[in-house]
Amino acid sequence: MRRFLAALLIAAVLLPAAAQADLYDSTLILVNKQNSLPQDYEPKDLSYPDVAYADFVPESRKQMREVAARALEKMFAAALEDGIELLGISGYRSYWTQHEIYYRRLEETDLEYVSQYVAMPGQSEHQTGLAMDVGSSDCPFLSTDFVLTDAYAWLNQHAHEYGYIIRYTEAGIPETGYAFEPWHIRYVGDVATELWANGMTLEAWYRQRLSGSHPVRQRRFALSAW
Numbered sequence: 271m272r273r274f275l276a277a278l279l280i281a282a283v284l285l286p287a288a289a290q291a292d293l294y295d296s297t298l299i300l301v302n303k304q305n306s307l308p309q310d311y312e313p314k315d316l317s318y319p320d321v322a323y324a325d326f327v328p329e330s331r332k333q334m335r336e337v338a339a340r341a342l343e344k345m346f347a348a349a350l351e352d353g354i355e356l357l358g359i360s361g362y363r364s365y366w367t368q369h370e371i372y373y374r375r376l377e378e379t380d381l382e383y384v385s386q387y388v389a390m391p392g393q394s395e396h397q398t399g400l401a402m403d404v405g406s407s408d409c410p411f412l413s414t415d416f417v418l419t420d421a422y423a424w425l426n427q428h429a430h431e432y433g434y435i436i437r438y439t440e441a442g443i444p445e446t447g448y449a450f451e452p453w454h455i456r457y458v459g460d461v462a463t464e465l466w467a468n469g470m471t472l473e474a475w476y477r478q479r480l481s482g483s484h485p486v487r488q489r490r491f492a493l494s495a496w
């Protein structure tokens with residue numbers, strides 16, 4: 271991870287603004303407690319996935335980036351064919367929306383809980399437009415009970431076929447720094463199947479790709495792979 275961060279730092283310092291924007295727009299972008307998006311980053315291709323949503327979801331929370339939205343539609347339709355009704359709950363959130371959520375939760379509860387479940391502004395995958403929190407007709411809200419549903423079992427088995435991973439797994443807690451969130455899925459494209467088959471977090475995938483490389487080569491890799 272330290273090597274990866276060094277590569278990211280080099281990229282951030284040396285790259286012209288346009289190339290940095292490309293970096294943020296990659297479907298493989300790594301956003302976590304160590305890698306933040308800038309306040310003003312907003313995806314340029316936000317779109318409304320034509321899927322079912324939980325009743326309480328405002329229009330503003332339904333957006334995702336184009337590629338993730340189309341894949342979500344295919345996945346929800348395939349689940350429905352198997353008798354599973356998935357529901358969208360929360361997609362794109364701007365830096366400032368996340369800011370509001372984070373500080374409101376801090377007022378409501380303690381820091382330890384918040385740090386396990388709520389990303390700081392700039393560190394949320396929801397700002398990438400590539401993440402969606404999902405529920406199902408029998409669990410139409412964000413709950414760890416979602417793990418007990420057939421919908422979760424279906425997602426766990428099939429999400430990768432549509433380019434999605436369950437991003438915060440039980441086994442991944444030491445690497446992601448977040449509690450198990452069965453409802454949070456993230457679009458990563460073709461890499462999803464590799465991550466799923468090996469039970470890897472996105473952090474572990476980057477570490478494996480970047481290990482043993484010279485920092486400059488890492489930077490080249492980061493540019494070509496993202």
Ligand SMILES: [Zn+2]
Pocket residue numbers: 396401402403453454455
């Ligand atoms: Zn989420």
